[in-house]
Structures are given as C-alpha cells and as structure tokens.
Amino acid sequence: MKTLKAKLFGAALLGACATFGVSAPANAALTVVSPCDPSLTTPDAIACAGYYSGNLLNGSPTDIANQQAAIATLPGGFTFDGNWSALDPAFKITSLSNVNQLNFGKMLFGPTIIGAHFGNVYGPAGNVSVFWLFDLGKTGASYVSLDHTQGFSNAVLYTTGPGAVPEPSTWALLLVGFGAVGGLMRMRRKQISNVSYA
Numbered sequence: 001m002k003t004l005k006a007k008l009f010g011a012a013l014l015g016a017c018a019t020f021g022v023s024a025p026a027n028a029a030l031t032v033v034s035p036c037d038p039s040l041t042t043p044d045a046i047a048c049a050g051y052y053s054g055n056l057l058n059g060s061p062t063d064i065a066n067q068q069a070a071i072a073t074l075p076g077g078f079t080f081d082g083n084w085s086a087l088d089p090a091f092k093i094t095s096l097s098n099v100n101q102l103n104f105g106k107m108l109f110g111p112t113i114i115g116a117h118f119g120n121v122y123g124p125a126g127n128v129s130v131f132w133l134f135d136l137g138k139t140g141a142s143y144v145s146l147d148h149t150q151g152f153s154n155a156v157l158y159t160t161g162p163g164a165v166p167e168p169s170t171w172a173l174l175l176v177g178f179g180a181v182g183g184l185m186r187m188r189r190k191q192i193s194n195v196s197y198a
Contacts, residue, residue, distance in 0.1 A: 030052055030056075030066045030069055030070065031052060031053045032050065032051065032052060033050075033051050033052065033053045033125050033126065033128055034051045034123070034124065034125035034128070035051070036048040036049065036050045036051050036130045036132075037123075038132065039147075040122070040146070040147050040148060041132060041134075041144050041145060041146060041147060042144070042145040042147060043134065043136070043141070043144070045132035045133055045134050046075075046133055046134065046135050047074050047075055047132070047133040048074075048130055048131065048132045048133070049070045049071065049073045049074055049130070049131040050070065050128060050129055050130035050131055051121060051125040051128035051129065051130050052066065052070060052128060052129045052130070053127065053128060054127060054128070054129065055117040055127070055129055055153065055154070056070065056115070056117070056129040057092075057115050057116075057117050057129060057154055057155070057156050058084070059084035059085065064082045064084055065082070067080055067082075067115065067131075068080050068082055070115075070129075070131045071113060071115075071131055071158065074113065074131060074133045075133065076111050076133060078111065078113055078158070078159055080158055087156065087157075087158070088157075090104060090105050090106075091104050091156060091157035091158075092154065092155075092156050092157075093154065093155050093156075094153070094154045096146065096149060096152060097143070099149070100145050100146045100147075100149050101143040101144070101145050101146075102114060102116070102143055102144045102145070102146065102155050103142065103143040104143075104157045106142075106160075107140045107141070107142055108134070108136050108140055108141050108142070108143075108144070108157075108160045108161075109136055109137070109138065109140040109160055109161040109162060110135065110136060110137065110138070110140075110160065110161025110162070111133065111134070111135055111159070111160075111161055112133070112134040112135075112136050112144075112157070112159065112160040112161065113131060113132070113133055113134075113157075113158040113159050113160075114131070114132050114134070114144060114155055114156065114157055114158070115129060115130070115131045115132075115155065115156045115158060116129065116130055116131075116132070116146075116152070116153075116154070116155040116156075117129045117130075117152075117153040117154050117155070118130075118150070118151040118152055118153060119151040119152075119153050120150060120151035121148075121150065121151050122148035122150045122151070127151075131158075132144075136160070136161070
C-alpha cells in the first residue's frame with residue numbers, strides 16, 4: 001500500500017512539474033540588461049523599453065512573446081498581436097539610410113513604435129534590443145535618426161498613426177475649387193459647341 005501511495009505521489013509530482021514547465025511564461029528569457037535612453041534618437045522617444053538581452057526582432061514564438069511583453073510596458077496601450085508575418089516586409093529593415101536614419105519608406109505620424117537590435121549598442125549594454133515610443137504629431141516625419149549607430153543590426157516598425165486628416169474648412173475649399181473647375185469646363189464645352197454650329 002505504501003508503495004502505491006509513493007508511486008501516486010511521484011506521478012502527481014511529475015505531472016505538476018510537467019504542467020509547470022509547459023505553463024511557464026514564454027517571456028521568461030526577457031532580461032533588462034541596462035535601462036534604455038529615449039534621448040538617443042532624433043527626435044527623442046517619449047518612452048523606451050529595454051535594453052533587453054539579445055536580438056528579439058524575429059518570428060520565433062519565444063521572441064514574439066518577448067516583443068509583446070516589451071511593447072506592453074510602453075505607455076499608450078498599443079498591443080502587438082504577435083503576427084510577425086503580417087508586418088509589412090518594408091517595415092523590417094536591416095540597414096540605415098543616409099548613415100543614421102531608420103527609414104521605413106513611409107511617413108510616420110502620431111504614436112509610433114519602433115523596435116531595434118544592436119549587436120553592440122553604444123555604451124556598456126552590449127548585444128541588445130530596444131523598443132521606442134515616439135509621438136510624431138500631425139506633421140509627421142519620414143524617418144527617425146540614431147544619434148549613435150554603433151552595432152546597429154535591424155529595426156521593425158510596429159505601428160504608426162494615420163496621416164493628418166484635412167480640416168473641414170480645407171474640405172470646403174476643395175469642394176468649391178472642384179465646383180469652379182466643373183463650371184468652367186461646362187462653359188468651355190458650351191462655347192465650343194456654339195462655335196461648331198456657327
């Protein structure tokens with residue numbers, strides 16, 4: 001009887017350990033090596049998460065979970081859905097333009113989140129990943145510059161705001177302009193048709 005109890009206890013303990021191992025958080029490897037500095041870009045970020053050890057910018061399940069956890073620490077409430085393959089390939093860059101620019105080939109507006117990896121970042125942190133939150137406003141920016149490019153490896157654009165929406169007065173002016181052009185075209189057609197009948 002004692003042996004059966006011991007076997008049952010051992011099986012229960014093994015099951016509990018297996019369950020714990022399976023349910024352990026995927027982002028257990030997410031380690032802050034050094035606090036990131038939001039002023040190392042131009043314009044300055046309003047917040048940053050990291051520096052996290054290693055290159056988290058890839059599609060492995062563990063690193064996707066780590067990206068989600070890191071981005072969730074930034075203010076603003078953006079949630080990365082974890083669909084790495086749905087991110088536009090143009091928004092995953094491996095080289096800087098004009099020496100120090102993170103340029104994703106599109107205008108960036110409002111709240112913008114960019115992740116970057118450095119093989120050996122400026123300062124003592126080493127091989128790290130960082131996630132920046134920018135507020136690029138309504139005027140936007142076509143790129144973000146790195147003040148220090150040392151060790152840059154790759155970057156990802158997770159989200160940016162929509163472009164500026166024209167004011168109602170701008171829409172009204174456009175409509176008046178289109179109306180005027182349409183009216184002139186009608187007058188021109190009428191003049192041409194009168195000439196051809198004469």
